[in-house]
Amino acid sequence: MSASDNLIPVIVSKVVEVNSIIKRFEFKHINGDALPAFSGGAHIVVEMIDGATKRKNAYSLMSSPFKLGQYAISVRREDDGRGGSKFMHEKVVPGMEMKISAPVNLFALDLRAKKHLMIAGGIGITPFMAQMTQATELGLPFELHYAARSASQAAYMGSLKAQFGDAVACYCADIGDRLNLEALLSDQPLGTHVYVCGPKGMIEAVVQTATNLGWPAAHIHFEHFLSPPMGKAFSVHLAKAGIDIDVGPEQSLLEAIEASGTPVNCLCRAGACGQCETQIVACDGDITHNDHWLEDDQRASKKFIMPCVSRFSGKRLELDL
Amino acid sequence: MTIQFRNETFRNDFTYANSPGNIPRFPFPFPEDEYMYSTNVEPHHATRVGSPFEHGFDVDEHYVAEMKDRALVLADDPGRCQALPHMETAGWDFVELVMVSKARDYPDLFELTMEGDQWHWINKPLQIDDKFTFGDASTLPCHPMEYIGRQVQGDHAILDQRDGNLWLDAGIITAQADWSLDFDVGMNFFEWHAPVPLAHELGVFQRALKFLLSLPQGQPSRRLNWTLTVNPRLDTSPENYPKWGPDKLSVTPDNIGEKIHLRVELQTFWRLPRSNAILFPIRTYLMAMNEVVTQPKWGRRLHRVIRDLRPELVEYKGLSRYHPMLVEWLSKYDDGAPTSPGIFPD
Numbered sequence: 001m002s003a004s005d006n007l008i009p010v011i012v013s014k015v016v017e018v019n020s021i022i023k024r025f026e027f028k029h030i031n032g033d034a035l036p037a038f039s040g041g042a043h044i045v046v047e048m049i050d051g052a053t054k055r056k057n058a059y060s061l062m063s064s065p066f067k068l069g070q071y072a073i074s075v076r077r078e079d080d081g082r083g084g085s086k087f088m089h090e091k092v093v094p095g096m097e098m099k100i101s102a103p104v105n106l107f108a109l110d111l112r113a114k115k116h117l118m119i120a121g122g123i124g125i126t127p128f129m130a131q132m133t134q135a136t137e138l139g140l141p142f143e144l145h146y147a148a149r150s151a152s153q154a155a156y157m158g159s160l161k162a163q164f165g166d167a168v169a170c171y172c173a174d175i176g177d178r179l180n181l182e183a184l185l186s187d188q189p190l191g192t193h194v195y196v197c198g199p200k201g202m203i204e205a206v207v208q209t210a211t212n213l214g215w216p217a218a219h220i221h222f223e224h225f226l227s228p229p230m231g232k233a234f235s236v237h238l239a240k241a242g243i244d245i246d247v248g249p250e251q252s253l254l255e256a257i258e259a260s261g262t263p264v265n266c267l268c269r270a271g272a273c274g275q276c277e278t279q280i281v282a283c284d285g286d287i288t289h290n291d292h293w294l295e296d297d298q299r300a301s302k303k304f305i306m307p308c309v310s311r312f313s314g315k316r317l318e319l320d321l
Numbered sequence: 322m323t324i325q326f327r328n329e330t331f332r333n334d335f336t337y338a339n340s341p342g343n344i345p346r347f348p349f350p351f352p353e354d355e356y357m358y359s360t361n362v363e364p365h366h367a368t369r370v371g372s373p374f375e376h377g378f379d380v381d382e383h384y385v386a387e388m389k390d391r392a393l394v395l396a397d398d399p400g401r402c403q404a405l406p407h408m409e410t411a412g413w414d415f416v417e418l419v420m421v422s423k424a425r426d427y428p429d430l431f432e433l434t435m436e437g438d439q440w441h442w443i444n445k446p447l448q449i450d451d452k453f454t455f456g457d458a459s460t461l462p463c464h465p466m467e468y469i470g471r472q473v474q475g476d477h478a479i480l481d482q483r484d485g486n487l488w489l490d491a492g493i494i495t496a497q498a499d500w501s502l503d504f505d506v507g508m509n510f511f512e513w514h515a516p517v518p519l520a521h522e523l524g525v526f527q528r529a530l531k532f533l534l535s536l537p538q539g540q541p542s543r544r545l546n547w548t549l550t551v552n553p554r555l556d557t558s559p560e561n562y563p564k565w566g567p568d569k570l571s572v573t574p575d576n577i578g579e580k581i582h583l584r585v586e587l588q589t590f591w592r593l594p595r596s597n598a599i600l601f602p603i604r605t606y607l608m609a610m611n612e613v614v615t616q617p618k619w620g621r622r623l624h625r626v627i628r629d630l631r632p633e634l635v636e637y638k639g640l641s642r643y644h645p646m647l648v649e650w651l652s653k654y655d656d657g658a659p660t661s662p663g664i665f666p667d
Contacts (some may be wrong), residue, residue: 006539036538037417037594065595102538108597110483111407138410218484273535 007047007099008035013070015094022123023089024154026072027100034068038103041195041223044071045101045269050087054259057084057227058269060127060197061103065134071100074155076123082230082250097177106272107197107223109134114191116142119179119206121198125155127223128197134165143167145184147202150174181209195221224270228252229290231311237263237318239281253307262321264307271309278305278319279281285314323429326385332393337553339612343382347608348373349616349664350545350585354625356634362532365541365589367667369433373587376426377541378419381606385446385648387474387496387555394495394556400503401558404479404491404535411479411491412465414457414593415600421471444472466491466589467656475587475604478502480510480533482597487515487533490598496555496605498548498584499639503560518633532561533599538592546586546663548638549647552609553582572643577650578611582624616666620654627651 014026029035038061048055063072069091075088090155092098107127109116116135118128128144135142144167148154151172160168185194185206194215196206203222210220233249238257247256254276257264271291280287283302291306298304305312305319339347368374373381394401401449404412420442432443438455449472453460460479461468470477470493478492486509494502505513510530520526536542538649550557551568584607591600614620627640628648635644661667 006537037414038538039595042597062431102540103594104535104537105597108482111410111481111596112405267535267537275532275535 007101010035010071010098010100012092012094012096012098015092018074018155019153021102021153022074022075024062024072024074025076026070026090027098028070029095035071036102037068038065038130039071039105039108040065040134041107041109041127042103042105042130043107043127043268044073044103046088047093047099048084048087050083050091053083055082055084055087056269057088060107060130060223062126062129063230065130066137074123074126078227082228083253084227104267104273106268107195109140109195110193110219110221111140113193113219114141115189116140116214117184117188117192118142119181119184119192119194119196119198119202120144120146121196121202122148122153123155124196124198124202124223125160126197128174129156129160131195132160132167136164143169145169145171145179147171147173147179147315149197173230180214181205181247185210185215193219193221195223197223200224203265209230223274224292227270228254228309229288229311231288232313234312234317236312237316238321239318240321244292245246247311252304252309253311257307257321264321266308269308271306274306276306276308278307279303280305280317281320282316282318283312283314284316287312324380324382324384325448327382329383329386331386331390331553331555335413335552335554337383337386337607339608340382341615343617344370344608344612345666346381347613348545348585348587348606349583349613349619349622349666350547351622351626352662352664353430354660355623355629356626357631362529362542362544362590363666364542372665373604373606374543377422377591378602379587379588380423380427380430380446380474384474386546388447388471389614390555391471391493391495395467398560400560401495402464402470402493403502403506404464404466405481405507408479408481408491408596408598409458409465411593411596411598411600412458412469413469414595414598415477416465416469417455417478418591418600419473423473447472451472467493473602475602478601478603479593479596480601481597482534485534486510487530487599494558497558497563497603498550498586498605499557499559500557516637518637519631533590536590536592536599538594541589541591543587543589546588548584549582549640550582550584550607551643553609556605569639569642572599572646572648574650577643577646579609581610581647582607583610583613599619609648614651614654617654618660618667620651621656621658624655624659 009030010027013028016024043058043060045056045058059073075085077089078085120128157170171179196203230250234247237244241262245256245260247253265275267273274293280303288311289299290309373379420433424432430445434441440455441452443450476494476496480487481490489505489508492502559567587604589602
């Protein structure tokens with residue numbers, strides 16, 4: 001079972017250039033039907049057919065969970081990336097037919113919270129846009145702290161202030177405005193939950209600061225917007241299928257397995273959900289584990305790999321697929 | 322197809338029975354001649370017209386009587402329906418899922434009209450005709466979970482998902498096989514399964530939890546679970562043990578065929594869209610031994626399963642007192658012939 005088995009056919013209804021590096025894409029169901037309901041923090045997987053290459057990238061839904069006529073995502077262009085964001089920026093135009101997965105939420109609001117404290121870095125703003133709409137509708141207290149390199153690169157900063165007023169605080173590094181995590185996290189009412197989405201360093205800083213201040217782990221929530229890291233090409237043997245497959249430098253192992261027609265479970269495609277956990281039959285070499293799922297002892301055992309984000313270098317890797 | 326709803330009881334005079342046409346559609350839980358725990362989960366796809374797997378929420382001839390029995394239980398013990406404060410959104414998800422499914426799958430019985438958040442729901446078998454604002458609990462007579470839970474067969478637990486675990490934070494539970502919502506509410510997946518023998522050591526719950534945490538929207542799953550119950554009693558709760566526990570003493574070789582019922586739970590799992598919770602319907606089907614053995618395959622197989630059941634399971638399922646008597650009785654229906662694979666009758 002995999003979320004990408006039941007893809008939803010959609011039409012690109014709108015493409016908006018938000019700034020020089022970010023574009024917003026809106027999708028409608030091809031039949032005009034309502035799209036599936038979702039909760040703030042959910043993402044969809046977008047299938048991109050780029051000639052002979054099929055890519056699948058996950059993007060957070062930023063549109064209102066209460067308006068299901070269309071979905072919206074924002075994509076930051078990564079010129080050094082694997083090509084997914086470039087494809088979205090260069091090839092995707094209004095009227096185009098695409099396929100998306102049903103929403104999956106690995107970053108949901110904890111509805112028991114007395115207050116929701118949201119911390120966004122850069123394009124990490126997108127899941128919070130849906131969450132803030134949800135929190136407003138449900139009457140949940142929240143605050144957003146949004147940090148970016150510069151105002152010109154900070155997508156939606158102006159409109160968020162206009163829409164949510166004092167609940168939004170912005171920090172632009174180029175004018176020396178910095179978010180003081182220590183001060184923010186040391187003065188919150190009991191029962192507050194903190195959510196962070198942004199670059200790796202920011203997530204680590206929030207988790208570390210909150211932990212040092214004595215926040216319960218269950219009140220700290222984070223989401224990495226991780227795309228599969230690139231690397232050198234490698235080959236893998238799929239034991240059950242009895243075939244060898246090649247993984248290209250810009251391709252993930254999961255994508256290569258899918259391209260071979262071999263069934264494999266998956267959901268988030270970002271090393272977080274655990275669905276694609278695969279057993280290793282034999283490994284003569286090194287695995288670069290890029291996931292957030294496996295335990296340290298599982299990694300050390302060389303018995304498990306998360307093909308959506310992890311890579312291999314060495315003589316031979318044999319998987320139980 | 323119009324369903325003839327039976328006028329029957331699940332208590333006192335126990336007039337519950339399956340009509341002959343309903344027997345072959347019973348979800349017999351044993352695909353093989355022996356039974357052991359497994360994480361026997363499969364997609365809850367529409368399967369086999371006329372079977373209980375044809376629709377997401379099966380409606381059968383016992384619907385109206387079951388809903389009457391639920392009302393009696395709730396009147397007596399309101400604690401059978403509880404929702405922690407953060408579970409209201411999940412209650413609305415449950416309302417939507419059931420209403421949309423039933424109106425689509427049984428258009429002659431249920432009607433739903435949605436104009437934005439203004440909903441109009443007609444439930445003909447229960448003679449309900451209500452208009453309400455979706456998302457506004459003040460427009461319903463009670464909590465959304467209770468409102469729809471009184472109109473859908475089976476018990477329903479709603480599991481909140483957080484911290485890499487599932488939490489039993491809401492439910493409407495009136496037909497349970499000896500577990501208590503009042504005791505379990507707020508527990509996590511491992512806590513509420515703690516009393517189950519053997520399965521923890523087999524890692525069944527670790528695997529099941531992992532599976533459920535990544536259950537996708539729109540792709541529900543199902544499994545069957547089973548036990549035996551004396552008399553067709555839906556409410557075999559710990560709270561009411563003094564009422565049903567002594568029934569076990571009433572079983573004799575002469576009445577065993579009518580007294581002992583195979584109790585099957587069709588458990589399904591649904592990701593709820595707005596709350597990100599999981600809806601866990603536990604739909605109970607009851608069938609007297611006399612009715613089971615009208616299907617020769619089921620008679621043969623049930624004898625083999627019950628005869629070879631591991632002692633821990635005989636104890637856990639509460640069968641010790643009449644187990645040898647039942648094996649003896651069932652042996653009359655087992656001629657030793659091989660059985661075909663799968664659960665459906667030949």
